[in-house]
Amino acid sequence: MPILKIRGLTHYFGGLRAVHDFNLDLEEGELIGIIGPNGAGKTTVFNLITGVYRPTAGEIIFNGHNLVGKRPEQIISLGIARTFQTLRLFKNLTVLDNVRIARFSRLKYSPVEAMFKVGNRVRESEKETRLKCLELLEIMGLADKADWLASGLPYGLQKRLEIARALASEPRLLLLDEPAAGMNPAEISELMELIQWIRREFGLTIILIEHQMKVVMGICERIKVLDFGETIAEGPPAEIQNNPRVIEAYLGEEAVV
């Protein structure tokens, strides 16, 4: 059974058809890419999966749960995490807090317990959260900056912090929206390694939106190509590279390879 099943996903912004009849069967452990020219509807697909918008039509089934109509926090709590095309860190909060916040739905104590710190439930679950997140920061090479404000980090580390924040909720499905944006070639190859590493280490299923062909072609097993909301091609990287419709859609942009 696929971990994520999308059928006939369609979304209109007023009269603009941003996504039309998008279908997907994603198996556990897969890493697939979504590419397409600017405005093709890629980010909108992520926004529909995570409940930012309610789709005009279609269904999204994650791990047996129907996601359509659920609020974002409910969807995320089911085991999905995402990053954003433009960084959306909590800038005035510390690095550790940025990561800890992603475990919000896992901490079950009540506000009254929090205020009175009764018993050990609050203390212990807070300590556990803190240690887990410090560990994650250590793994991601951010531990020595745990008390920095997120806004104080250099861009590359902010990007990595966003991935760390996504991992902190222990998701099964990770949605990465153009993680390589704004990176130089050296940083990009580092990122590719990082993505493959976290995928293995955390047993993740990943959907990757990316403009950098090097990344998508390099690490994705399967690629979907969107153009004006339509899926115009789908298949392994080698096939996509030579697909005439894809080449046409990208005409005028940088070469596909």
Added chain:
Amino acid sequence: MGKVKSLISAFKERWDAFYSSWPEPVKRAAVPGLVAFFFLASIFFPAWGIINLYWQQVLIYVGINIILTLSLNLVNGYMGEFSVGHAGFMAVGAYVSSILTVWVFPKLGLSQYTPYLFPLALIIGGLAAGLTGLVVAFPSFRTRGDYLAIVTLSWNMIVKSVLENIEAIGGPRGFMGMPKLTSLAWVYVWVVITIWLIRNLVYSNYGRGALSIREDEIAASLVSVDTRTVKIVTFVIASFFAGIAGGLYAHVLVFINPKAFSILKSTDILVMVYLGGIGSIGGSILGATVYTVLLELLRPLQVWRWVIGPLLLVFLMIFRPHGIMGMREWKFLMPPEERPESWRKERELFVLPKLAGSPPLRCC
């Protein structure tokens, strides 16, 4: 300005050096020790005549205003919403606790116990205020968007006119006959309790939830924060403490009237929040203290005094929206486990040994 800053930072450096030279037990006992000292002072200084009646009164107002400021800071500072009717919740607490001490306790034949039942009256007043907070919060936070300012503004005006129209509690003339139960010591105790409870909340999952809403509400919901629940919970807790402050206020003045809880009072609380600094307990303490004392000194200005608050608010919002210590905190007000040095210790003690065996992340 630059000179002041460098003076402050030089002082801070020296203080930090001095503080780190203390032995560990002294460090740990310092804050509780100070809290206990001030408690004793709040009892004995007035009794020995070290603080005269006038300054007792001023300090009592400072304390009440700290509670009001800190609780509003939860909503406006930590959570980044804009509530403008805090005095409405204060009114609920003031009237409910007064009804208890003036009518209910005596009717139950408990007159001689009233001083001991005072905390109960305050808490019931706080709970009533919290309940009305829930009623206000529900429609305000149902949908995204900035309804809170409008809803709380109307709430404040509704409370005032409702109180003015209930003859049984004095209507516009006001309600009196409360015993003078609010002493400096009581106010001090409530200030400490409020700071402690709100600090614990702020440094918990809910506090982080509130902060993330201020920073980016949609991103917050996309990292699993139940934004609606956090907003409602935070708002209700803030209302509760406004109610407590109202009860203390009623029992120091021993006379309350609806006018005391008008939008002007709410504006004063807003000024104290933004003067002291958003998202800061230390800032709330500073803001409330500075503003209360300032108004006391400006008493000769009479009616013009009411211009200062709104004017100061506008200037602050434009020129210094973060206030004196916006989003910063005095270390002694933070729970020990939330101080960066404790994070570093935990990293060395638990995280590094645990990861020592596993291969490091190759790409970094």
